[in-house]
Every structure is written in structure tokens, then in C-alpha cells.
Amino acid sequence: MLPRKRALTGDNNGAASASKQQRPGGKRHVAALILARGGSKGIPLKNIKMLAGVPLLGWVLRAAVDSDVFDSVWVSTDHDEIEKVAKSWGAQVHRRSPEVSRDSSSSLETILEFVRLNPEVDVICHIQATSPCLHPFHVKEAVAMITEQGYDSVFAVVRRHQFRWKEVKKDSGELTVPFNIDPLYRPRRQDWDGELCENGSFYFGTKEILQKSGCLQAGKIAYYEMLPEYSVDIDVDIDWPVAEQRVLRYGYFGRNTPEVACMTIIQVSGCLTDGRVYLSTAGEEMVTLNTKDTTAIRKLQAEGVEVVLLTSAEDPVSQALADRLAKRTGCQVVQVGNQPLDDLEPIVKQKKLEWKDVAYMGNEDVDTKCLNLAGLSAVPKDAPVEAINAAKYTCHSRGGLGAVREFADHILLQKQKAKSQMAQDRIDRHNF
Template sequence: MNPQVWAWPHKTGLHLCSLLVTKPEESTYSVLSPSVWVSTDHDDIEKVAKAWGAQVHRRSPEVSKDSSSSLDTIQEFVRLNPEVDVICHIQATSPCLHPFHLKEALEMITKQGFTSVFSVVREHHFRWQEVKKGGSVATQPLNLDPSNRPRRQDWDGELCENGSFYIYTRAMIERGLQGGKWAYYEMLPEYSVDIDVDIDWPVAEQRVLRFGYFGLDKPEVVRLLLCKVSGCLTDGRVLISVSGEEMVSVNTRDTMGIRMLQREGVEVQILYIQNKHTAERGSGG
């Protein structure tokens, strides 16, 4: 089979395009697919995508309207690329995808015979019927019995489509995004990030730092910490003893952090100023 990875990043801005594509040999998507495509009608996004090794599907005006759907654009791509067997549609607004997510979901199509697979996340929200403003009708529970309200740990929750990715066969694309023999792929909540409005960015950025995928390289390991006492370990206070001797105050959280680093094998060197012309160095301990 010849799967293609598909995404368009214009919704969330140009810099997310580079996050999406990364280096071809290290990207989340090229691990599984012979080609990575970015769909756009924007010149700058096309330049960034190509610079990072992705191929670009330049959308036609007919499928670049505000009213155009994802299906319209993907169907155009499929018509122009008859060699494609499987489409993996990645949402640029969900930046915490890892290769294992897509690998496992793709195998549901290639090995288990499903025609479409989509991502979901388990949520534990009690839903209530909406009552229009000014209405006098009482609201009603939609997914719980208030007289027997379950604890979170006793309730499996509900599977909700999170829009992170959709994978489907060519035949399924020609008929619609979902259908046939379909299945869901459940993602853990920490990987389920959706950027929809501006206030989602700070949360998404922190989640990416902790749970994001940064390529195949091993992470950098800290081997040495150089730390100056004045201005780094001190908290700005000067204490005077009964004999008139001046002393500085050091936050115990800093010293605790230094001990934690040393337990992990990190060398710690503490720098302190003895006078205006002399600096001495000591080992943290």
C-alpha cells in the first residue's frame, strides 16, 4: 500500500507548519509514510513546507473557499494522485501526535481490514440538555442519573472524537470521510491537544514541551551545572547577626534542587565572589 500523510496548517499560523513537518527523516509522519504532504494555498506556508522536506499540494480556488470542507480538498488530492491507496489526515491543531499513534492506527487498516480509523479521547463530563436563554423548561441530564451519580473512578466515561487524525482508504475517501468498516483509536488525554482559539495556545505549548514528539534523536542530557551564588541562589535578603556580621539568605528549594541533580550524577559547581577582584569556585555539596 502507498499511504500518504496529509495536513494543512494555515488555521493556526505559519510557525505551526514547521512544527508539523520537521525534518523528513525525523518527523512523526515520515516514519510511517513514503511521502508527507502539506495542503495550502498560501505562498509562505508552501516555502516553509518545502524547506523542511514536505511535498505541497497547491489547492485550487474551487476547494480553497471559506465554505470548503476537508473532504473537498482531500478528494481533489486523490484525483490528482491515483497511486495513493491510504490517506492519513493529520490535524495541525493537534501537535502532540507520536509515531506510535499513527503506526498502531494504520495497522488497523493494513492488517485488520478497517476502511477508516479516527482518533478519540476518553472524557468524564456530565452533559445536560441546553435550555435557550429565557426559557422556562427545566434542563434534563443527557448521560447520567442524578439520583445515582457515579464517582469518576467508577465511571468509564465517554469516547469523544478529538480530531487529531483520520486514516482512510482511497475507496472510502471517494465516498466520504467515515464509513464502511470503521474503528476508533483511543489516545490518552495527555496527547489529546486541540488548538482552536487563542487562549488554547499557552496550554498547548506547555503540553507539547512535556508530551510532544521532537524527532528520533535522543534528548540532551545535563552533565554540568555552573551556578553563581549572588543573584542565583540568593533571594535578595541580607541578614545581620548580633555581632554585626552580614549574611545572605539562600532559598532551601534551590539547595534541594542541587542535591537532586547530584543524585542523578550531574556535576554541580558553585561560583561565589570573595571580593571585587577574586572569584573562587567550590563544589556544591
């Protein structure tokens, strides 16, 4: 299920529609603008704090750049470190003036300054840095509502099912009353459409309507409805752990993320095992295997994902485990050296795949190249820092204790999302 778009009828503030005013060549300059002041009081330097291994600013910049609908992507800031991060993620930088860098400065003041200093811009797409679950398709569809459907202003909303009541000040003597509910007839959730609330992800508008009305919600207005899972807004530190888990599940990881992983490669030692070797009284070495993980391998195979197990000549116990598992599941077993990438490159090419089509799970520093290249990559919770930094997903579970199952579920979730997207695309094409 994809977001729904709706227009708000009427022409606010008496502003005439300016969406069809174009440059002589017929092309309007559409610019993305992310405001990232350095003086955040709630979370110091919040905009470049790492969220799931990526600077907060990086999540929305990646979505904006990869949407391919902007003539320019900008970050407005007053801070040197934020400027460095912005440029490293492909953005131009607008150094805002001290007048619009105060605690009391509004977003609108900063946007107006940007427009005044960049007169070539015709459509301003203000994207909030604190909305890390933004995807390119959100941006594409919302921008098209301005550039193709003729709206002057488009903003993001989310549907909420919450009953609201009037606040009563202490000792005021007032009685509270409901805003959107009759207590005698409380509707079931499935019988109530709920209400649309701004989720803060973005506010898009034409320069003409901004200059005429003094805001980005005027003229011929439309809203763009985002699903709740994408509606994440970080204001205070307590939001951070929740946002981190949400972005790992619903965030946009870049162009190299496969719509469907065709092959999953798993290091046996440290991923399928917990790294411990047990000795029997007879001197035999043994390792343990979690049935959740073996079930996960079968789930991947059932969905058409080939599974390859990696072993090392230096670890004969894991080799024996992988061989036995291969007999039970049909997995391919590959023995790799100190640089797994060297041994895996020929296999990926032989199967006529690219690394973006591969999901990789490793547990050591030697896995970092593969973790970086793979479209989807993960490490167990107890992996070393170098591997964690290289992976796109860090499991909550340790190696041998369900980490493979967790990563498999993540892979299958992406596959499910891709199917939903394709199904919605077919519906949209049929409707139009």
C-alpha cells in the same frame, strides 16, 4: 499508560472492507496530509505561528516525518509562507485550488482534491495541524491498524468524564433533560468509564473507502484512544498559552530527545545564581544559591543522572560556589572559555555519549551551540532571546530562583515517560 485501541463493529454505509486491496507489489502508498489554509479567521496564519519556539505546523510535521511509516508527507495550502515552512520541515506541498480555499470549503473537499491529483496514494492520513502534542508512536500504532489489522478507517479519540444535558432555547418552554446521567445515581469518576470524544488529532482511511462513502469514517472503523495530556486542539487565541505549556511538557521534541538523559550540564552563573554579586562591608563578593536548585541536583543524581557544573575563569565567585557545591554533591566542575562547546566535546566523547544523551542548561548567547545540540536543553526565563530561541524548554523561573529545579523536573518527567513506555511495551509483547 499508553492509549487504547478499539474497533467499532459493523460496516457503516454498507461499504465493503477495502483495506486488503493492494498494489501488485503488495505495498500500499501511505501518505500523511496536513491541511494548512492561509486564511484562518480565528488566528491569522495560525498554522505557522510560533508555539513554544516552533511553528505550529512544525510540531505535527516532526512527528509525522519521524514516525517512518509514511511514503510521503504533504501539506495542502494556498499560502506562500506556509509553503516555505512546510518544505523546511521536510514536507511536500500540494497547492490547493481556489475552489477548496474558501472560508466555506470543507476539509473533505480538500482531501478529495488531493486524492484526485495524487492517484498513487492508497491510504490517506489526515493529521490536524492544530494538535501539537502528537507523537510518532501515536501515528505508528494508528497506521498499523489499517495496514496490518485490516481496518478501513481509524480516528483519534479522548476519554472524557463530563455529564451532558440537553440545551434549552430561551423562551421555548422546554425543560432540560440529562443525556448521559441519572441525577439520582451520579457515579463517582472512578466507577464510570466516561465517554469517547473525537479529539481532532487525526483521521486515517483508505482511498477506496473515501471515494466510495465520501468520508474518512466508514467501512470497518476503529478508534485510537489518546491520553488527555496529548489531546490538545487550538482553535482560538485563548487556547495558545494553555497549549504552549502543554506542549512543553508533553510535546514531541524530535529524534535527538533522549529517552533518558545520562548527563546534565549546568552553567552556574545565571542558572544556579541570579546574576547579582553582593559586596560585604569587608569588600568580599558573594552570590546566593536557592535550596530548591541544590535539591534538584541531588534528585537528578539519585536517578542516575550525572551532573556537571560549568564555570568561567572570568567569574571567580561562581567558581568558588561551584567548588563548594561539588564537595557537597560530588558534581564535576568544568571551567570553560568563550565557546563552551569546544571544551565539552572531549568530555562527551570521553564518557562515550552523544549529544542526544545530554541535557544542557545555559543562560547566554555563547551557550546556543550546546543548547541546539543537546537532546534536552533549557534556559531560565530571563535568558537573552538568542538563547531562548536555541533552547527546547524555557523555564518559568528566573536564574537562581528555581529554574534548575524546574528543568530537573522536566528531565525526570521524560525519564518517567520512558519507563512507562518500556513497561507498556513489555505488556504488549506479552499479550501478543
